Amino acid sequence: MFTEVKVADSLLKQKEKISEQASISELSEIWVSFEEGTSNHKKAIKQMNKCHEKGSLFVCRRTPSINKYYELGQLLGSPGQYGICKEAVCIDPNSKNYKKKFAVKAINKRKYNDKRLTYNFFKELRTETHLLAAAHDHPNIITYHSVFEDVGHLYIVMDHCGGGELFDRISRDQKFSERTAANVFRQMVSALYYIHSLGIAHCDLKPENFIFETDDDDSRILLIDFGMAKIVQWRQYHKTINGTPYYIAPEVLSGKYNEACDMWSMGVILFVMVFGFPPFHCSDGKLSQPQQDKSIFKKIQSGFIPKVQGGYGAWFPKSVPVSKGCKDLISRLLRTKVADRLTSEEALEHPFLALDNKELDSNAINKSLTASILNSLRGFGKLQSQQPKLQAQILGVLKKCNYLNNSQTKAVADFFKAADKDGDGHISEEELFDALKESDPDVTMEDVKSIMHAVDADNDGFMDFDELLSSRIARKLQSSEDRLRKVFKLLDFDGGGTISSKELKGALDSIELDEEVSDDKCDKLIQECDKDGDGEIDFEEFISLFKKL
Secondary structure, three states, X not given: OOHHHHHHHHHHOOOOOOOOOOOHHHHHHHEOOOOOOOHHHHHHHHHHHOOOOOOOOOOOOOOOOHHHOEEEEEEEEOOOOOEEEEEEEEOOOOOOOOOOEEEEEEEEOOOOOOHHHHHHHHHHHHHHHHHHHHHOOOOOEOOEEEEEEOOOEEEEEEEOXXXXXXXXXXXXXXXXXXXHHHHHHHHHHHHHHHHHHHOEEOOOOOHHHEEEOOOOOOOOEEEOOOOOOEEOOOOOOEOOOOOOHHHOOHHHHHOOEOOHHHHHHHHHHHHHHHHOOOOOOOOOOOOOHHHHHHHHHHHHHHOOOOOEEOOOOOOEEOOOOOOHHHHHHHHHHOOOOHHHOOOHHHHHOOHHXXXXXXXXXXXXOOOOOOHHHHHHHHHHHHHOOOOOOXXXXXXXXXXXXXXOOHHHHHHHHHHHHHHOOOOOOOEOHHHHHHHHHXXXXXXXXXXXXXXXXXXXXXXXXXXXXXXXXXXXXXXXXXXXXXXXXXXXXXXXXXXXXXXXXXXXXXXXXXXXXXXXXXXXXXXXXXXXHOOOOOOOEEHHHHHHHHOOO
C-alpha cells in the first residue's frame, strides 16, 4: 500500500465526517484572540455572536492586528477573485516561529456593497476556513496556522512554499515524464481521497491550486485554496456553478454535482501534465472571453473521446505517445457519466499509479494490499448488519456480469493471494488478521471477527474469493447514487420505475447459479424489502439496501 494512502487512512480513523457548517465556538478557535478579560476581547465576543446576521461587519470577529505578529512582504500571487497572497515573516519574539517565513492570504471583505451579497460572501469565507482547518493535517494539503481579521480584510496565515505552482512547472518543462506525472499525481489524488472521505469537495481543482513545497525535483506537492470548497453529503447535490472553464466538470454546468466533479478536473490536470495542453480549449483569439468560455463549455458537454487521433482536442494526440495505463486512467476520469467515473479511492488503486508499474520501469513493492480492499471489508461489515437477502442476490448478479473493471478485480485477487498464506483457497480469521495488521497496526481480532461474520455468506468460518469480491462490489456500488440508479435501471426491465418479482427472476435466470431460484423465493426476496407493500421495489427501497454508512 502507498505511504500516501496509509497516512490518509491513519488520519481518517481519528476524525468524523464533516456534515454541517462550523459552529461559532469552532470558528473562534481558528481566529486569533485578544487577551481574555480586556475590553477588546469583550467586544470581539459580541461581534462573534452576531457574525451570522445580515449587516455584520465581521466574518467571525475582530482580532489583534496581524502587523503585531507578522511583517508582510512581497506579493506571491493572487489566489481567487478577492484576495492576494503575500510573503510574511513572524516578528513575535515570543513565538516558536520567530523569523520564520509564512504565506498570508489577504482577502478583501468589502468587495460588495450589497448586504445580501456580503452576507453570502462571509458565509463562504467561514466555510473556507472551517474546511481548511479540518483538512490541513494531511501531508499534501497546505497547513494553516492562524486567522486574523479587521474591518476590511481577512488574513489566513499558512506555510510558505517556495517550489511554485504545478502550472509553472508544466509550463517550464512543457510536459512531465510519465514517471514524474505518476508520482506527483498520486500525492494529489491522496489529498482528494482524504477530503472526499471527510465530506469535502474542493470544486476548483486546477494546476494553479497545487504548489510544490520546495524547488527540489522530488518535492511534495500541496493542495491549496479552499475558497470554493463545499460540504458534500450522501444524495445531496450542489447547484451553484463554480470552477475554472478548462477544468470544470459537465455536471457542474448542468447544476447538479458533488465531489465527483473533482475527479473530472483531476483527469483534465493529468492530461495537461503529460500532453502539455488542456483537452477542452478554444484557440479562436478573436472571440471575447465569455464567448471562449461558452465554446469550452460546449466541448466539455460533448465529452472526451478516449481514442488516439491527429490534431489537438478532447482526445489523445497522435503526436505525443504515452503508455496505455496513463491513457486508461485519464479516460476513466474523463467519463461524462458520474456512475462510470473513478472515485478518488478507485483512482489510487489504478495500475498507472502503482509503484510497481512496469510501463514506467519503477521499483516493485512486496505488498498488494490496497485502500479500497481494506475499506471494502470494513464497510461491508456495517452494510451487512441485518440486511435483507435480496442484497446478496443483486451482488451475485453483478459478480457474474463482471461489474468490477480488470484492475479492480486484479486488486481483489492480489489481496486474496497475499492473505491466503497456506494457499488452500480460503482466508481464515488468523490469516485475515495478519493481512490487515500489515496495513493497519491498530486492527484487533474483534474487528476481524466482525468483518468475517459479515462477509462469510455460507457461514463456514472462512472467507472465499467470491465473498471478498462481493464486499468490493458493494463498496463500488454504494460510492455513488448514480451507480445505484444505473444498476436499478438494468434490473427494471420494462422501465416502469420499479423492480417486480418477475424482473428479479429474469435477472437471476440470466446468470449461471448453483441452484435455480423459484418464483416463490423471488416473491419472498421482494417482500422482505417492500416497505410500502405494493409488491414491487422502487428506487428508494432499492437504495436502502446499499445505504452509505
